[in-house]
Amino acid sequence: MVLHRAKDYNDMSRKAANVISAKVILKPDSVLGLATGSTPEGTYKQLIEWYKKGDIDFSQTKAVNLDEYKGLSKEDEQSYAWFMKTKLFEHININLENTYIPNGLAENEEAECTRYDKLIKDLGGVDLQLLGIGTNGHIGFNEPNEFFQKGTHCVKLTDETINMNSRFFESMDLVPKYAYSMGIQTIMGAKSILLIASGKAKANALYETVYGNIRPSVPGTILQLHPDVTIIADEEALSVIKEKGLLK
Numbered sequence: 642m643v644l645h646r647a648k649d650y651n652d653m654s655r656k657a658a659n660v661i662s663a664k665v666i667l668k669p670d671s672v673l674g675l676a677t678g679s680t681p682e683g684t685y686k687q688l689i690e691w692y693k694k695g696d697i698d699f700s701q702t703k704a705v706n707l708d709e710y711k712g713l714s715k716e717d718e719q720s721y722a723w724f725m726k727t728k729l730f731e732h733i734n735i736n737l738e739n740t741y742i743p744n745g746l747a748e749n750e751e752a753e754c755t756r757y758d759k760l761i762k763d764l765g766g767v768d769l770q771l772l773g774i775g776t777n778g779h780i781g782f783n784e785p786n787e788f789f790q791k792g793t794h795c796v797k798l799t800d801e802t803i804n805m806n807s808r809f810f811e812s813m814d815l816v817p818k819y820a821y822s823m824g825i826q827t828i829m830g831a832k833s834i835l836l837i838a839s840g841k842a843k844a845n846a847l848y849e850t851v852y853g854n855i856r857p858s859v860p861g862t863i864l865q866l867h868p869d870v871t872i873i874a875d876e877e878a879l880s881v882i883k884e885k886g887l888l889k
């Protein structure tokens with residue numbers, strides 16, 4: 642794991658966008674594994690800005706997303722498909738046919754998971770996987786568990802995650818309780834991983850992810866076993882690591 646310090650959210654976003662844009666420049670037909678949530682929004686804004694300036698070309702790039710709420714259609718404004726469309730895809734020249742996300746309305750849960758795993762395999766795997774980290778250490782929607790889930794699966798979201806996500810919904814009742822998520826094996830199969838973290842709320846999860854024992858109760862800890870993980874975190878997200886004297 643290589644840990645890069647960023648001053649604040651904007652600095653983290655710019656640095657992360659630099660890593661993604663370098664990947665796309667060096668390998669225009671990259672398969673990018675993308676994430677939703679508040680953390681990557683600034684990164685996507687920066688990529689859009691550089692695209693508009695003519696610095697990046699996404700015409701050959703493919704994108705597979707980490708997760709999607711179960712029960713929401715891709716036209717639902719709370720869906721992650723909608724998030725990706727409005728926060729990134731419709732502002733750049735990626736071919737929408739080359740963008741993939743689990744189908745929240747799939748009738749057969751198991752078939753949908755199998756389909757998504759096969760799709761990623763058929764694309765040749767993920768070149769660069771962007772990840773956020775949950776306050777409980779989840780990656781994608783791989784929630785704390787007694788074991789690591791390997792493939793794409795449907796997960797019951799924890800109360801902590803539902804609570805965190807409720808800020809995007811009008812009421813608690815509307816927050817989906819289940820989601821599809823890429824599994825740990827798929828995430829670990831990415832050639833490179835870029836994890837971004839901002840804010841004090843993430844500081845403990847980040848400390849555990851980098852220095853904690855590897856355990857499914859803090860899913861992010863598995864990343865310690867991946868050979869190519871870059872972490873870009875701002876000073877607040879690094880605060881616990883700093884308090885413990887592990888970073889000056």
Ligand code: PGA
Pocket residue numbers: 677678679680681772773774775776779780781
């Ligand atoms: P956030 O979520 O970016 O909205 O904080 C990150 C995550 O839960 O993985």
